[in-house]
Amino acid sequence: MARKIAVVLFNLGGPDTEKDVQPFLKNLFRDPAIIGAPLPVRWFLARLISSTRAPSVKKNYAMMDAGGGSPLLPETKIQAEALTEALAKRYPEDEVRCFIGMRYWHPFTEEAAAEVKAWGADEVVLLPLYPQFSTTTTGSSLTAWKKAYKQPVKTVCCYPFAEGLITAHVERIMDAHKRAGEPGNVRLLLSAHGLPEKIVKSGDPYQWQCETMADMIAGRVPSDWEVVACYQSRVGPLKWIGPPTEECIAEAADEGKNILIAPIAFVSEHIETLVELGEEYRLVAEQHGAPSYTRVEAVGVHEEFISMLADQVEDALREDLAIRSCAGSRLCAGNWSGCPNTQAHAGAGKLVNADQKAGA
Ligand SMILES: C=CC1=C(C)c2cc3[nH]c(cc4nc(cc5[nH]c(cc1n2)c(C)c5CCC(=O)O)C(CCC(=O)O)=C4C)c(C)c3C=C
Ligand SMILES: [Fe+2]
Numbered sequence: 001m002a003r004k005i006a007v008v009l010f011n012l013g014g015p016d017t018e019k020d021v022q023p024f025l026k027n028l029f030r031d032p033a034i035i036g037a038p039l040p041v042r043w044f045l046a047r048l049i050s051s052t053r054a055p056s057v058k059k060n061y062a063m064m065d066a067g068g069g070s071p072l073l074p075e076t077k078i079q080a081e082a083l084t085e086a087l088a089k090r091y092p093e094d095e096v097r098c099f100i101g102m103r104y105w106h107p108f109t110e111e112a113a114a115e116v117k118a119w120g121a122d123e124v125v126l127l128p129l130y131p132q133f134s135t136t137t138t139g140s141s142l143t144a145w146k147k148a149y150k151q152p153v154k155t156v157c158c159y160p161f162a163e164g165l166i167t168a169h170v171e172r173i174m175d176a177h178k179r180a181g182e183p184g185n186v187r188l189l190l191s192a193h194g195l196p197e198k199i200v201k202s203g204d205p206y207q208w209q210c211e212t213m214a215d216m217i218a219g220r221v222p223s224d225w226e227v228v229a230c231y232q233s234r235v236g237p238l239k240w241i242g243p244p245t246e247e248c249i250a251e252a253a254d255e256g257k258n259i260l261i262a263p264i265a266f267v268s269e270h271i272e273t274l275v276e277l278g279e280e281y282r283l284v285a286e287q288h289g290a291p292s293y294t295r296v297e298a299v300g301v302h303e304e305f306i307s308m309l310a311d312q313v314e315d316a317l318r319e320d321l322a323i324r325s326c327a328g329s330r331l332c333a334g335n336w337s338g339c340p341n342t343q344a345h346a347g348a349g350k351l352v353n354a355d356q357k358a359g360a
């Protein structure tokens with residue numbers, strides 16, 4: 001009998017218009033996965049930070065061609081359509097529908113849960129559009145989902161080392177290099193969203209996954225390139241993991257490198273790629289006299305990426321485990337030691353191949 005298969009795509013969400021910027025920020029900073037303080041303090045901080053931060057953030061949202069809001073939802077809808085098409089071919093007997101559940105703005109995770117219930121899904125697969133697992137992103141979305149939807153689901157925790165993801169990144173990087181006129185003396189910066197250091201110290205696998213993934217990409221680009229993993233978008237007074245992308249750009253520019261910069265923790269274009277990497281950091285590169293600075297596009301609807309997402313859904317549906325690859329514990333959506341995408345942080349903090357090359 002034909003099944004109704006719901007695939008729920010998790011992402012962060014972004015304001016639709018300028019007036020949504022402050023409430024969106026308030027939602028973000030109210031999340032205990034983002035600010036660990038007790039409730040009254042957190043709500044006070046969320047109100048304070050969102051109102052002080054909103055004016056400058058609004059200017060950044062206004063720089064994109066998205067009506068004063070974020071292009072994240074329209075971009076995610078395009079990915080959802082591509083994935084629905086890929087899955088329809090794999091499940092011709094069934095009805096497959098993708099739903100979008102955003103954490104901090106519409107359509108909220110809870111709205112997606114209500115839609116899935118109303119549709120009457122027989123199978124539900126939760127698929128984060130975050131390649132690496134963090135308690136601040138996928139973990140937070142799962143918490144929201146579990147409150148809103150009580151029936152059994154299959155959960156994909158993360159896919160940082162999936163072949164299709166790595167291939168899609170390498171192709172986007174080589175395309176950007178071509179666009180830049182194929183310069184030599186390249187330093188490739190693989191930039192991920194940062195995290196407060198204390199989150200990693202409490203066991204979050206995000207940094208390890210980002211850096212292992214960066215190693216994999218480094219092994220696939222021309223061997224004379226230098227490759228450095230770095231972290232962008234620092235917010236607030238806590239110590240964040242590093243090195244900061246901005247410093248890596250200044251250093252590369254000072255050393256006369258042709259800079260290629262690729263986002264490895266985002267899969268679509270939004271304020272962090274278009275404005276932060278595309279505009280703000282370009283200025284830093286120019287001010288430090290970089291001979292060239294080229295932003296690599298997010299993987300978006302790269303065929304290999306979408307097909308890899310479809311593989312994740314297929315594997316999740318095949319398995320008996322409620323949580324794919326990591327059933328049952330605190331972190332990584334599941335079993336910290338059992339998940340193939342998780343490991344003690346042996347490699348954390350180590351940069352990719354600049355030192356390896358120096359030592360080679
Ligand atoms: C890998 C993805 C992400 C992680 C990890 C993450 C952690 C994290 N983020 C903030 C604070 C902000 N993030 C903001 C925007 C934003 N963040 C992500 C992804 C991750 N965040 C995305 C995709 C976006 C873009 C949304 C869009 O509208 O386009 C913002 C808003 C923008 C700004 O004010 O600069 C904030 C704030 C923290 C504190 C954190 C970890 C604790
Ligand atoms: Fe963020």
Ligand SMILES: [Fe+2]
Binds near residue numbers: 326334
């Ligand atoms: Fe896992």
